[in-house]
Structures are given as structure tokens and as C-alpha cells.
Amino acid sequence: MIVYFYASWKLYSPVPQQQGNEMFDFFHIRKLINKIIKPIHWQHFAKLGPPGLIYLVKMPVNLTALNSAQIISNSVCRYAVQKCLSTFLKHIWTYYLFIPLQGVIGVQLVVTMVMASVIQKIIPHYSLARWLLCSGSLRWYQHPTEEELRILAGKQRGKSKKDRKYNGHIENKPLTIPKDIDLHLETKSVTERDTIALHYFPEYQWLVDFTVAATIVYVVTEAYYSIVKPSQEMNISIVWCLLVLAFAVKVLFSLTTHYFKVEDGGERSVCVTFGFFFFVKAMAILIVTENYLEFGLESGFSNFSESAMKFLEKQGLESQGPVSKLTFKLFLAVLCSLIGAFLTFPGLRLAQMHLDALNLATEKITQTLLHINFLAPLFMVLLWVKPITKDYIMNPPLGKDSIPLMTEDTFDTVRLWIIILLCALRLAMMRRHLQAYLNLAQKSVDQMKKEAGRISMVDLQKMVARVFYYLCVIALQYVAPLVMLLHTTLLLKTLGNYSWGIYPELNSDTPVESSLLPSSVYSESPPADGKMKVTVVQITMALGSLKNIFTPLLFRGLLSFLTWWIAACLFSTSLFGLFYHQYLTVA
Template sequence: MGVIGIQLVVTMVMASAMQKILPHYSLARWLLCNGSLRWYQHPTEEELRILAGKQQKGKSRKDRKYNGHIESKPLTIPKDIDLHLETKSVTEVDTLALHYFPEYQWLVDFTVAATVVYLVTEVYYSFVKPTQEMNISLVWCLLVLSFAIKVLFSLTTHYFKVEDGGERSVCVTFGFFFFVKAMAVLIVTENYLEFGLETGFTNFSDSAMQFLEKQGLESQGPVSKLTFKFFLAIFCSFIGAFLTFPGLRLAQMHLDALNLATEKITQTLLHINFLAPLFMVLLWVKPITKDYIMNPPLGKESVPLMTEATFDTLRLWLIIVLCALRLAMMRSHLQAYLNLAQKCVDQMKKEAGRISTVELQKMVITPGGFIQNLCLPCQWIIVYPPILFTLNYHLLMGR
């Protein structure tokens, strides 16, 4: 109570609640297992054999024999077979064997806990207004950011472990692309982009020089501005490489969700949700924010509508609303991914030739053919951590 006070108590209570409650009541588990999501079951080999009109296969002369073991040829069926996949609601038992489910569950539940701590801390600051206390909610937000980056890094490293994975080349290519793009953006002056890098770097350099002077050391600053921007561009290239497949998967999920949606309001929300990152970026373009939002031209004069402080608050709330919209559209995106199994089967029926039962079952289990299509939590991980990253970053900036 003497160092951080009430904030330390809130942190300890939340940590205890996470330890006691989350094993029994988990929001992450409920989001997947509340009965609203349905997945397609792959047909068994016996069911495919019956549909193809084939009897149980015994030993044949055509079977090859190696070292006393008989190697039979895989069963093949026509691609235009009359196959209808059965659906089943996602249950807690189904999640036990899913890849990345522990990472997904921890990230979601910890984000909820961090949000509660942030809200309680904001209420505490609004009433008490302490000046000598550290805002511990910032630590929780930083932890959410680190966990989100760590999960994306783990998923990206999985691409590099596969020898024949095309995702590895795509990640490397987009990493270099985002490095060049970041270098180009950092050249633009702050008269056009409201990044605050110049002010932030100056304050950091002054604070570092004052600290070194107190220690009896002489220095011109920690690093030069050019070196700082170079390392910042490298960091942006890594983040861009991590977000490459989340962006591609989100685009594909958006198209599939639009085909799945029947109501106009749902389609409109999906379009807004897809364009939300563009709206967020435009909020930091000064010619747009200063000339058309804060001071819109009315005739020959510009009428100020709001102050910069009001606009910063409005911008933060707009980002929170757009992030909430992304989370609200989660069910549509995940169900669109699960429907890829039936979509792949329908596409297969239009093709000629034959397919083995093993390949057909694999196509239903991992639709799309990418190694990123490992499971349902994997789809959540590659799409929604960027939103958690954005939300917690701007909560930090709001403080």
C-alpha cells in the first residue's frame, strides 16, 4: 500500500481471480464453444467406400510386398462423388487437441483481465488524481502487447520450420517490403504525419543526457536520429512480416463472410470492419485531421469545431469502437473459415478424375492447403492479435 497503494491491491486481486476462476470460467473457451460455431466432420474411409460403391478390399496380387509386409494401394474415389458433410457444434472436448488453443486462451483471458485493471485504474485516477504513484495499468497493457507479439512470432516461426512451405518466402518478401516502406514513411515530415517521433526522440535524448550527467559521464546522446530511425524501420519490418498472413487471411475471411451474410446490416458492418485499419491510419494524417475535421472549411472561412485535446479523445474512442466492431464480427469470420471445408468439397465435385480418401479427409480437416489452416484458434490468433496490439498501444498513448 505504501508504494503503489490501491493499484497494487487491484493487481493482486486480479492475479488471484485469474488463478482461481479461469480454469473453470474462460471467455476464450466460451467464444469457441457456445454453440454458435459449427464445423464440418470429415467422412470416414468406410463411408467413402460405401458412397463409391466399393466393397472392403482384401489382399490382391497387385499389392506390393516389401520385407514381408504387404503395401496396398490407397483407396481412390471419383471427385464428383455425391458427398455431403455433416456439421457439429464446436464443444470443449473438440478444443483439447487443437493446436495453439492454450496460447489463444491465455491471450484472450489475460486481455480481459488487463482491460478490467485498466478501467478500475482509470476510475481511481479520475477521483483521487494521484501524482506520486506509478500507473500500473500501463504495465498490464505492455504485457498484452508483448504476449500478442510473442504469439505472432511463434506462428511465424512455424512457417519457417516447414521445408516446402510457401509461407516462408512470402514472409521474407513482405518483411523487406515493409522495411523499404517504413524507411519511406520516416522520411515524411511531421507536417503531414502526426507520429510525434521528433518530439519523443528529443525528450528521450534530453532525459538520457541528464541521467548520464548525473552519473558523471559526458555524452552527446544515446544514438543519433538516423540510427534511431534505422532500427525503428527494422522493427517495423519484423512487425510487417508477422502481420503478412493475418492480413491475407482477414481478406479471405472477409470475402467468405460476405458470401455467408444475408442481411444488409451485417454486410455493411463487415465492410466497415474491413476498412477500419484505413480509417485509423487517416486519423494521423494532418492535412485531413486539421483541415477537414478540426477546422472544416465553410465558404471562405474555416470554422474550428474542436480543440486538439478533444480530437485526441475522440480519436481514442473511435479506435476503441472500431476494435470492438472487429471483435463483434469474430463469429462471422470464424464460421466463414469453418465453411471452407464444404467450399473445397463443392469445388472438388466440379473437377474430373479421382482422389484418394486420405487427401479428401485432409482437405476437409485443413481447408485451403496452407499450414496456417491448422485449427480454429490459429485463425483467431492470426487475425485478432493485431487488433489487441492496436487497442493497447493507443490506450498507452492515451495515458
């Protein structure tokens, strides 16, 4: 411990070892340290082992009493002790939080804290979001300056005195230029300095980088569960996935509210129209039997109602169930209409970028990947259409003897992998779509040259500059649905109790519903204090009760439906956008 304090002092104390005529008195330092740390029961920290050193120090300490102590009169010595003790004691509260939770979360809490440090320290310097934009592959078009436009348009005199500046000379700068001007835009690679002025760049960077961190936590947690197979711990990666979904929905909501602020445009009407359309569509989908769409909502809701009624009966309460089936489906329909309204403009924008990216692509394999990327939501939708996919795989028409190609569990696993691979393909094609969007600046100028009349220089500059300044908005509209699809799929695997292995395991006796046994929480460590043990038992029992109510059967139905619905909304809006940009705008 003395080595620890000395290292902390050397690291955190910037003052010299001599100030005036005062010198360090390490005898006083040791005396003060012994007085403060003597009451601490170090056996509690010894139970944690080497990882426990991480949790020794996390609470800010009020050092007023330390400053007024009579033990040290040397101001320089007091400064060093303050730095040492603040480093040692400022995290002390995490230990008291960690002891009650180590039986419930354990190693996963360490992974979460490490990833939180990575988000704070490393990701700002090594950001995937910045790399996707600033790696040099994207080029944006710079708007022409007034001098360039004046040279191209030639000099002209103002038409009246109002067009002149009365400062001793007549201003010859043209206010308008011909639309058929011979203008060629200059391109420049997107750099980190250019992204500072982009709208929604902080939101885009946070969503992408946090999604990467959450995905890494999920992968590490899945590896931990596959190796150690803990049965008494809560999967903390679920919290990370829920946070990612919350951030994605928040960003889409923020983008949608901007369309409602536009007075002249028809974006507000488009959002409201598609919202009502998706509400009616959701109501129609929810009444379809599971012979056609196998979400498992009916069986999941029935299991949830029965479990909730049993729980209420144990508590001495009489109830017919937490919620009726009609109310449950009505709530789902409203939620689906909101999701559809949020995904309206991302789908419309994706269709336009898809057409432009196809025009830019010259290789056949690139065009094929672009087509697969556009049809990826349709493939996801068909994975839950039972007569088209599952019936043909489980009962293929191969003569008289129908031999299933795979088991039902294997089909569920393959479905998860297909969605993840399609999400990876969409991420890989992101730059081509963004470059197709950036080319809209040159496309707008080329379209302007075909028109007659004049345009003001300011309007021309805005028309070109607006494309680049809204790059991160387009990137968010491309990434947010992808993030939602990916992490609803990950939640479906974890909460639905699916497996990543395509081939069935020989010794897989993991039950679908497992209760948490509080007696085994401290089976691998010495018994802790009575109050801490009671806290662990209470948390474990609470989690066990929730797990008995919210069963994997319910999560399978709910998350399968939400994953299918996100893909269906994205494909519906993209298909409408394809029809609009391909036929209606041309007409």
C-alpha cells in the same frame, strides 16, 4: 487471532480429532503459538488496516523445527498446528514487500493481486476465449469415415497383390475414390471437448483471457486515477498492457516460425518479401515531415535527447546524447519490418474470411458492418494524416470565418475513442469470420467435385479435418493484431498523458511532466521504520528520474507511430490478400 487459527485449523485439517488414544491438547497449541508469534511486532500490521490482513501470510515456512519441538508430543495436535501456522505464515514475506511499495503503488497492488487470483481461480471456469468458440454459434464440418466413403464409392478389387492384405481374405476397401463423389459433410456445433485437440488452443485461450484481465485492471486503475487522482504512484496498468503486447508478439512469432519450417510451400518467401517491403516502407514513412503525418516523433526524440543529456550532466558525465537520430530511426525501421512480417499472413487470411463472410451475409446491415470492419485499419491510418482529418476539423472551410469544430486535445481524445470502437466492432464480427473459415471444408469438397480423377480417402479426410484443427490458429491471427491495436492505444493514452473526456475539464491543471516528491509518501500514514522509508525514497527518486527522461512527449510520438504502423501493415496485407483471392486465384 485465536479465532483465526481455529478457523484455519477447521478448514485445513482433514484428520479426525482422535487418533488412537491421543487427543487434542489445545493448551499445548496455545503455548506453541504464543512462543512463535510473540516476537512479531503487530503494530506494523495495524498500520495497514483491514486490507493488511491480505498481506499477513505468503512465505512457505520450514516446519522441521516445529516437528522436533518438545512442546507438543501429540502427533495429531502437531499436524493441526502445522496447518494453522503454514496458513498464517506462508504469506509473511508479502508484508515486507508491501511496506516499501505501498507509497509507490498502493491500492493498485491490491487490484493486481486480486486479478491474479481471478485468473487462477475464476477464468478457467468462465473463459471468454472458450465462449467465443463454444457458445454454439460456430459449426464445423466432420470428415467422412472410411465406411461412409466405401459405401458411396462402391466396392472394388485391388489391382495387384501388393494392394491386398494376405491374411486369408482379400480386402475390398477402396484406396481411392472418384472426386465427383456425391459427398455431403455433416456439421456439428463446436464444444469444449472438441477444442481439446485443436492446435494452439492453450495459446489462444491464454491470450484472450489475459487480455480481458489486463483490460479490467486498466479500467479499474483509470477509475481510481480519475476519482482519487494520486500523483505519487506508478500506474501499474502499464505493466499489464506491456505483458499483453509481449504475449501477442510471442504468439505471432511462433506462428511465423511455422511458415519457415515448411520446405515445399512459398510461405517463407512471402514472409521474407513482405518483411523487406515493410522495411523500405518504414524508412520512407520516417522521412515524411510532420506536416503530413503528425506522429510527434521528431519533437519527442528531441525532448528525450535533451532530458537524457541533462541527466547525464547531473551525474558528472559528458555525452552528446544517448543515441543519434539516424540510429533511432533505423531501429524503428527494423522493428517495423518485423511487425509487418508477423502481420503478413493474418492480413492475407482476413481478406479471404472477409470475402467468404460477405457471401454468407444476407442482411444489408451485416454486410455494411463487414465492410466497415475490413476498412477499420484504413480509418485508423487516416486519423494521423494531417491534411485529410485534422486540418479539416481544426480549420473547416465554412466560408470566410473558419471556426474549429473541436480543440486539439478533444481531437486526440476522439481519435482514441474511434480506435477503441473499431476494435470492439472487430471483436463483435469475429464469429462470422471464423464461421466463414470453417465453411472452407465444404467449399473444398464442392471444388473437388468439379475436378476429374480420383483422390485417396486419407487425403480427402485430411482436407476436411485440417480446416477445423487449425481453427485456433486462425482465431489467433484474427485476435492478436486486434489485441496489439487496443493495448498500444491504451498505452498511448496513459503514457502520453491524454484524457478520456471529450469536453475539457474546468480545473485540469495536471502538468505534463510531474516529479515525484518522496516527502509526501507517508503523509497519510504514520512513519515506518527507517530502512523501509529509505527504500521508498530510493524507489521514488528512481521513478522520478526515469519520468524526467522518458517524458509523455516521447511516448506520444513513439506509441502514435506504432499504433499507426500496426494498422497500416494490417490494411496493406489485407488489401493485397483481397486482390489475390478476388482476381489472381480466379485467373
